[in-house]
Amino acid sequence: MKTEWIVAERAEAVRRAAEAWGEAGLVSAQDAQAIAIRYPDDRVRAATPMAVLSFVFAAVAGLAVLVLAAIVLESPAAGLLVVPPLAIAVERLVGAGRRVRTGVEGGLALALVVCVAVGAFWFVDEALGASADTAARSLLPVLAVACGLVCWRWGMATAAAPGACLAYLFLATFGSGRWLVLGTAVALTPVLSHGSSHARLTPSHRRALAIALAVSLAAAYLAVNLHSLDSHWIESLAWHARHKPEWSPVVRLACLAATALLPAAVLARGVRTRDRLLLWCGAVMLAASCVTVRAYVHVAPAWVLLVLAGLACLAAALLLQRWLERGRGAERGGFTPASLGEGGDPHRLAETAAVLATLTPGAPGRPPEGFRAGGGEFGGGGASGGF
Amino acid sequence: MGWYAPRVQPEVARAIAYLVRAGVLAPEKAAPLLRVARGELVSVRVELRLLLWAGVSLTMAGVGLLLGQNLAQIGPLTIALGLGLASAACLAWVAWQGPPFSWGQQPSPSLAFDYVLLLGVSLAGAELAFIEVRWAPLGGRWPIHLLVLSLLAAALAVRYDSRVLFSLALTTFAAWRGVTASSLSLFAWERTDAWVVRLNALACGALFVALGALLVRLGRKPHFEPVAAHLGWGLLLGALAQGALQPAHRDATWAVWAAEVLLAGLGLAVHGWRERRLSLLAMGVLGAYLGLSRLAVEPIHDDRAVALYFVVTGASLVAALSLAQRRLAERR
Numbered sequence: 001m002k003t004e005w006i007v008a009e010r011a012e013a014v015r016r017a018a019e020a021w022g023e024a025g026l027v028s029a030q031d032a033q034a035i036a037i038r039y040p041d042d043r044v045r046a047a048t049p050m051a052v053l054s055f056v057f058a059a060v061a062g063l064a065v066l067v068l069a070a071i072v073l074e075s076p077a078a079g080l081l082v083v084p085p086l087a088i089a090v091e092r093l094v095g096a097g098r099r100v101r102t103g104v105e106g107g108l109a110l111a112l113v114v115c116v117a118v119g120a121f122w123f124v125d126e127a128l129g130a131s132a133d134t135a136a137r138s139l140l141p142v143l144a145v146a147c148g149l150v151c152w153r154w155g156m157a158t159a160a161a162p163g164a165c166l167a168y169l170f171l172a173t174f175g176s177g178r179w180l181v182l183g184t185a186v187a188l189t190p191v192l193s194h195g196s197s198h199a200r201l202t203p204s205h206r207r208a209l210a211i212a213l214a215v216s217l218a219a220a221y222l223a224v225n226l227h228s229l230d231s232h233w234i235e236s237l238a239w240h241a242r243h244k245p246e247w248s249p250v251v252r253l254a255c256l257a258a259t260a261l262l263p264a265a266v267l268a269r270g271v272r273t274r275d276r277l278l279l280w281c282g283a284v285m286l287a288a289s290c291v292t293v294r295a296y297v298h299v300a301p302a303w304v305l306l307v308l309a310g311l312a313c314l315a316a317a318l319l320l321q322r323w324l325e326r327g328r329g330a331e332r333g334g335f336t337p338a339s340l341g342e343g344g345d346p347h348r349l350a351e352t353a354a355v356l357a358t359l360t361p362g363a364p365g366r367p368p369e370g371f372r373a374g375g376g377e378f379g380g381g382g383a384s385g386g387f
Numbered sequence: 388m389g390w391y392a393p394r395v396q397p398e399v400a401r402a403i404a405y406l407v408r409a410g411v412l413a414p415e416k417a418a419p420l421l422r423v424a425r426g427e428l429v430s431v432r433v434e435l436r437l438l439l440w441a442g443v444s445l446t447m448a449g450v451g452l453l454l455g456q457n458l459a460q461i462g463p464l465t466i467a468l469g470l471g472l473a474s475a476a477c478l479a480w481v482a483w484q485g486p487p488f489s490w491g492q493q494p495s496p497s498l499a500f501d502y503v504l505l506l507g508v509s510l511a512g513a514e515l516a517f518i519e520v521r522w523a524p525l526g527g528r529w530p531i532h533l534l535v536l537s538l539l540a541a542a543l544a545v546r547y548d549s550r551v552l553f554s555l556a557l558t559t560f561a562a563w564r565g566v567t568a569s570s571l572s573l574f575a576w577e578r579t580d581a582w583v584v585r586l587n588a589l590a591c592g593a594l595f596v597a598l599g600a601l602l603v604r605l606g607r608k609p610h611f612e613p614v615a616a617h618l619g620w621g622l623l624l625g626a627l628a629q630g631a632l633q634p635a636h637r638d639a640t641w642a643v644w645a646a647e648v649l650l651a652g653l654g655l656a657v658h659g660w661r662e663r664r665l666s667l668l669a670m671g672v673l674g675a676y677l678g679l680s681r682l683a684v685e686p687i688h689d690d691r692a693v694a695l696y697f698v699v700t701g702a703s704l705v706a707a708l709s710l711a712q713r714r715l716a717e718r719r
Contacts, residue, residue: 010398017399021420034411046712049669054708061701068694104705199397274429275394306449313442317435318499331428337498340423340430347433351440355551358444359509360558363565364530
């Protein structure tokens with residue numbers, strides 16, 4: 001990233017923080033305004049709906065250029081030809097155009113990554129004469145590197161998610177993929193954790209490392225989860241020798257312990273370092289471990305477990321809120337239930353979407369004939385799914 | 388990742404020190420901000436809300452399974468009574484905690500308030516559905532229980548000022564008319580009742596948009612209008628888009644639907660632009676582009692021309708959106 005881009009990113013981080021403080025009432029609107037004036041914005045930005053639209057249409061145009069070139073040249077090699085102009089376009093938009101999150105540069109970057117994939121596949125498959133399997137496999141690291149470059153050069157942190165996923169997927173294609181995935185994740189986790197809060201890195205790079213950290217933790221958990229081990233999930237991704245090894249009791253015991261301990265360790269670390277990302281990862285792992293236990297031990301009927309889990313979540317939220325609020329200054333251990341300005345409109349929108357997706361009843365399809373499991377026609381207030 | 392505050396924000400911590408030196412921030416105000424920027428004070432408000440939502444969703448999933456699979460073991464009367472009591476308990480707590488009624492916006496009395504209300508209404512819905520399926524008091528008009536639930540949810544949403552519950556009331560109303568996300572999916576045109584669902588979706592969409600406008604005009608819960616308008620326009624455009632995207636050989640009316648989605652999208656885009664409602668503008672532009680593309684691409688049988696069409700229109704729209712964004716920035 002160029003120095004001026006970094007300066008602009010850091011200034012934006014301050015403006016956003018001031019905006020959040022203003023929303024949470026930590027500073028007055030005048031103070032927030034004064035801070036915004038001290039850290040002016042020299043970039044071209046777009047409101048979220050416009051950015052989404054621009055992203056869609058830029059991606060459509062970029063991908064259509066690829067298709068057009070492939071038709072004209074009658075070869076997927078066109079992908080490689082389209083890469084340089086697209087890269088130059090994105091570089092100019094972010095550089096001379098001073099565009100940040102306007103959607104256009106993101107859409108073109110997406111088209112660029114697809115062009116790299118098409119071109120790389122053609123190069124390995126036709127130019128090098130390798131098999132289609134090998135060509136497809138070679139795409140994984142190429143795409144992971146392409147996503148990494150997009151992250152590093154243009155500060156598009158969200159590209160870290162597909163990049164990290166593709167890198168771990170590539171490792172899983174090897175014969176001993178499970179241990180490669182685990183080893184890499186364990187080795188990278190402290191580095192990524194350190195980097196995600198390193199002062200010398202830009203905010204977008206720190207976000208990208210935080211995303212990669214979440215993917216690494218997920219990969220590590222998947223590698224040690226007992227059900228994943230017994231079902232050979234990772235081994236089924238291996239490219240050639242798709243054998244299903246018999247695990248020794250020691251390995252199973254170690255994975256059993258890890259299935260139980262890893263979520264607890266991640267949660268404990270999240271609480272100790274007040275890292276919300278680790279708290280989320282730990283909570284998701286804990287839920288996955290509970291589901292894993294259910295797969296091996298019939299504790300109780302599914303409906304009992306679901307209702308108990310639901311009530312436990314409700315109770316935990318209420319008790320935790322009350323406990324934190326009763327702390328000195330309405331906080332305990334650096335955690336507070338009060339708003340510090342995070343959330344806002346995107347959060348409210350996501351909340352409404354989640355409620356509608358899970359609780360809207362199904363449409364009536366045919367007259368009632370009594371309850372049938374797995375139906376879905378009857379229901380109200382979200383009970384439709386299980387009827 | 389706007390909703391995810393990074394653990395530490397070194398540049399913000401540096402800025403706070405500078406702002407104190409520059410006299411922009413008072414030192415006593417800066418102290419808590421510095422703790423936030425250094426990751427020494429973290430809000431878990433979003434996590435608590437997420438936990439509450441998970442609690443309601445899991446509980447309702449469990450209730451769904453209970454009703455579907457354990458009717459014989461537990462007995463219908465016990466289930467009906469249990470659901471009724473649970474729902475009544477939730478709604479009684481809400482009534483006890485609830486703020487006095489107002490037609491304006493009211494802050495939620497607590498973090499859990501909206502979710503307990505949601506759970507109470509969801510349990511009431513499950514109870515209604517169960518009674519209807521078990522004893523069929525409404526006979527052939529059994530889907531009316533969805534209308535009853537929708538009206539109950541709407542009434543409680545207005546009383547307790549819950550936008551989430553209001554949106555659930557609207558989607559339940561649409562479900563009563565057979566309109567859901569799956570029935571409006573682009574691949575649902577194969578359904579024999581696709582026409583009926585589409586017309587119902589159009590009617591529901593128009594009704595929701597009109598309801599939103601009425602709320603604003605009367606000054607009664609005007610902050611509910613965005614929910615009604617977005618759901619309404621979503622249903623209208625979704626229904627028209629589904630008609631426009633059905634295969635030409637299957638239904639010759641596709642062109643009419645495509646023209647309608649083009650016109651409706653254009654109309655919405657113009658309305659969104661005039662009112663500075665960018666989300667509606669975005670919905671309108673997407674709808675109009677879909678209709679235009681369907682009409683333009685269908686008669687073209689040359690792949691190059693089709694690709695060229697998407698290059699030209701995609702680039703033109705990007706340029707137009709950039710221009711629109713610049714205009715908006717200038718007016719601000």
